Structures are given as structure tokens and as C-alpha cells.
Amino acid sequence: MPQTPITDVDSRRAFLHSALAVAGVTLCATSVASILASCEPDETMPTLPKGEVVRFPIGSITELQTVGGIAATVIPGINFNRDVFIARIAASSFVVFSTVCTHQGCPLPLPANADGATRIVCPCHAAEYQASSGKITRQPIGDTATDLPTFAASFEADTQTLVVSV
Ligand code: FES
Numbered sequence: 001m002p003q004t005p006i007t008d009v010d011s012r013r014a015f016l017h018s019a020l021a022v023a024g025v026t027l028c029a030t031s032v033a034s035i036l037a038s039c040e041p042d043e044t045m046p047t048l049p050k051g052e053v054v055r056f057p058i059g060s061i062t063e064l065q066t067v068g069g070i071a072a073t074v075i076p077g078i079n080f081n082r083d084v085f086i087a088r089i090a091a092s093s094f095v096v097f098s099t100v101c102t103h104q105g106c107p108l109p110l111p112a113n114a115d116g117a118t119r120i121v122c123p124c125h126a127a128e129y130q131a132s133s134g135k136i137t138r139q140p141i142g143d144t145a146t147d148l149p150t151f152a153a154s155f156e157a158d159t160q161t162l163v164v165s166v
Contacts, residue, residue: 052166054078059160064088070131072099072110078151078164083107085120085148086162089132096151096164097134103127103145 056075058064063071070087075096078084083099085108099108106124111131119137120129127145128138134148152165 050166052077054164056162056164057160058086058094058162061086064094067091068132070110075162075164078166079149084151085110085131085134086153087132092155092157094153094155094162095133096153096162097148098150100148101127101140101145102136102148103140103143108148 054075054077061071061073063069064086067088067090070085072083072085074081074083075086078096079098079100085095085097085099087095087097089095100106101108101122101124103122103125106122108120108122108129111118111120118131120131120134122128122140125140125143126138127136127140129135129148130137134150136145136147139145154163155161156163
């Protein structure tokens, strides 16, 4: 079989083919890098380093003045500055936990009747959490979720201050 001579046209084609392949790899790498960068934590939402504590006065939060009360509020530096639930479970004992449903991330409302209500119900798929602990008590429709993340908290009665750690 006769050999076809290599021409300038063939050389240019080979060069263009190689150049386009390199450009394609570069574009893919750039796209992957930008996608990965978009997954990094949002630096505008500060949270504290592990082990840090926040002192949070609760003396002016009416809902927390009686045992069984629950409030939703931001504690700066905790939970990426999103609301947390604070539940008063005894005279000097509080539980602090996330307000973000562990199923698909819907924001959770306060219990419908906060005074004495015991359940937090997710409006998205009906998962249900215990209002005094954040523990899951009913799974979402057709799926599963876990307990709400909690933050360690102690109470200083003399200053009506919660000491919350990350
Ligand atoms: S997001 Fe809460 S039950 Fe689905």
C-alpha cells in the first residue's frame, strides 16, 4: 500500500489538533477549579474555632424566664450566625441547638404553642423534633433525618448569662 506523503496541511492539522486538546484540558481544569472554589466555606459567615465560648445574656428574653420556655435567636459566632433554639429545661439548665432541619435544610419554626409545646415540626416534610433537646421524634416523609446539632451551654445565674461553646 503506497504511503501518503506528509504535507504542510497535515502538519497544520496535527498542530491545531494538539493545540485544541491543550486548550480543552485547560478550560476543563479552570472550570473544575471554579466549581471547587464555590464549594469552600463562605468567609462572610464567621464561626468560632473549636473550644471557644460565647457569653450570651438571656435576662431580657421573656420566653426563657420560665422552665419549658423556648426562643430562637442568633448567638454571635455560633452556628454560622444563624438562629439557634434555646430551651430552658430546668431552673439552671438550658439546651442550645440548631434551627436547620437535618433532612434537607429547611429552617425550623418555634413550636406552634411555645408555652409548654413539646414538638418542633418541619414545614417541608414533617420531620419532628423534641423541643427540649432537638432529638428527632418522627422521620420525614419517605426518608430519614438525624438529631439537631447541639452546642454545650452552662448558665451563670447571678448574671443571667449563658456560656455557649462551639
Ligand atoms: S427538610 Fe425538614 S423534613 Fe425535609
